[in-house]
Amino acid sequence: MDSRLIMHRTSKVEWQESPVMVRGEGVWLYDEKGRRYLDLTAGNxxxxxxxxxxxEVARAAYEQMVRLTYMTPMQYRNEPSLALAKKLGEIAPGKIEWFTFVCDxxxxVEAAIKLARHYNYFNGEKRRYKIISxxxxxxxxxxxxxxxLGSVLPMRHMMEPLGPGVIFAESPYCFRCPLHLSYPACDLACARDIERLIEFEDxxxxxxxxxEPIQQAFGAYAPPKEYWPLVAEICRNYGILLIDDExxxxxxxxxKWxxxxxxxxxxxxxxxxxxISSGYLPLGAVGCTEEVVGPIETFYHLHTYANHPVSCAAALKNLEIMERERLVERSRKMGEFFLDALKELEEHGLVGEARGTGLWLALDLTADKKTRSPLPQERISRIVRRARDKGVIIRAMGSALEFAPALTIGEEEIEEGVRIVKEVLEEEEKRGRS
Ligand SMILES: Cc1ncc(COP(=O)(O)O)c(C=O)c1O
Structure with missing residues (x-):
């Protein structure tokens, strides 16, 4: 198909070649040529x-569209956004109980940073503007x-100069520790160093x-259990607000939710x-505590499509389905099954580590198991392409292969996916040797 579509984060040569997806059902996708794919990425x-x-979700959106298509987030409220804010208050952790809705x-993230700045402003702390990422x-x-943004650097570098004021701490990436230490002997140096950064920056x-509680960039990487409590304590001691990017x-x-x-x-x-909406309609949200919202007299923010009634109605139905089908629990159980299957691939020459939390998993690939040097990007991309040729969609993330299927995935589908991943890893290893 001759295409005039500008794709996102896709090299131009692929604009004419990448599959045109026409239908989806459960964890399966179908392209215009009728090929079927097992989607282990929940839409990439x-x-x-x-x-x-x-x-059900389509019907909820349809009914809301017919009832009230749209209403501004300024000076007027609508029922679905009120109901969704209430619902999120019930499932959100800690004291998060106020919400606003955007499109993605x-x-x-933008709105959360702004809300925090409003809190600072109305508290008379107008000098607080820096962000630690x-x-x-x-x-x-x-x-x-x-x-x-501390990864996918071309994205940031191409747009620079951006506004000042972002400070980058090291990430808790123990498998290839950026500080060349090892856990637990490191005593969480990456978290403790944040205090030094804060002192230096004022x-x-x-x-x-x-x-992010668990980080995307290294392949679904969870920090040691002490990391977040330590970071939260340091932030609290300095009056710095903690934004949890979920x-x-x-x-x-x-x-877990x-x-x-x-x-x-x-x-x-x-x-x-x-x-939040399982991708049925665009939706993003910010939640915050009463303490944060307390001093704010007006939130000086306005998107035409904020608090959108149709997106919120779709999200409410999505959450209803998640609860009815106990998909959070299923994610934990199926995640364990998936991880066990991936662990069996750790023997493989190119696999450094299999890891995962719930249905967010990764296989970290190495060119050398001892030094853990990452497998070159072109080899990882080839593995992803070969898997797609064989009908399984996975993605590359840093030096890892990442898996994040729909939470409805079953054991047989996981087994089929892992079998194909094993096959393409073996092919790639052979290729590397020849
Ligand atoms: C942790 C995190 N924050 C923010 C974003 C940006 O979200 P969106 O792509 O919906 O703008 C992403 C996207 O993957 C993300 O992973």
Whole structure:
């Protein structure tokens, strides 16, 4: 098909070649040529938690469209956004109880940073503007989110100069520790160093610490259990707000409603998207505590499509399905099954480590098992392409292969996916040897 479509983060040569997807059902996708794919990525960017093709969600959106298509987030409220805010208050961790809705994860990050700045402003702390993010972080593509982006560097570098004020701490990536230490002898040096950064940057100028509970960039990487409590304590001591970016982890991806629940930490703000609506309609959200919203007289923010009634109605139906089918619990159980299957591949010459939390998993690939040097990108891309040729969609993430299927996936589908992954790894290893 001759295409005039500009694709995102896809090399131009692929604009004419990449598959045209026409239909989805459960964890299966079909392209225009009738080829079937097992999607182990829930739509490649991982939002489709409840699987493709749920008529119930379409019906909820349809009914809301007919009833009230649209209403501004300014000076008027609408029923679905009120109901969704109430629902999220029931499932969000800690004291997160106020919510606002935007269109995606990047906008949620942007709005969370702004909400935090409003809190600082109305509290008379107008000098607080800096953001602590981490090398290896991913928080999206709008200005504030892009600034706080410590991976996919071409994205950030091409748009520079961006606004000042982002400080990058090291990430807790123990498999290839950026500080060349090993856990637990390191005594969490990557977290403790944040205090030194804060002192250096002037604590009174720092507004927020922004982080994903489990990080995307290294391949679904969970930090040691002490990491988040330590970071939260440091932030609290300096009056710095903690933004928990749940855009991927949220809504059951990691076997709990939210990723931060694995670490017994209560954030001040949370960002959400993806699984909130399972991708049926665009939606992002920011949650915060009463303490954060308390001093704010007006939130000086306005998107035409914020608090959108149709997206919120679809999200409500999505959450209803997740609860009815106990998909959070299923994510935990199927995640264990998936991880066991991936662990069997650890014997393989190219596999450094199999890891995962719930249905967010990765195989970290190495060129050398002893030094753990990452497998070159072109080899990882070839593995991903070969898997797709064989009908299985996976994605590359740093030096890893990443898996994040719909939470509805079954054992047979996992087994089939892992069998194909094993096959392409073997082919790639042979190729490397020849
Ligand atoms: C942790 C995190 N934050 C923010 C974003 C940006 O979300 P979106 O792509 O919906 O703008 C992403 C996207 O993957 C993400 O993983």
């Amino acid at each position: 960017t991982r939002p489709v938690h409840i699987g493709y093709g749920r008529e 994860g990047s906008e949620a 981490r090398r290896g972080a991913y928080h999206g593509v709008t200005n504030g989110a892009l600034r706080a 604590p009174e100028q720092i507004s927020v610490f922004l982080g 855009v991927i982890c949220g809504f059951g991806r990691t076997g 939210f990723g931060i629940e694995h670490f017994q930490v209560e954030p001040d703000l949370m960002t959400m998207a993806k699984g």
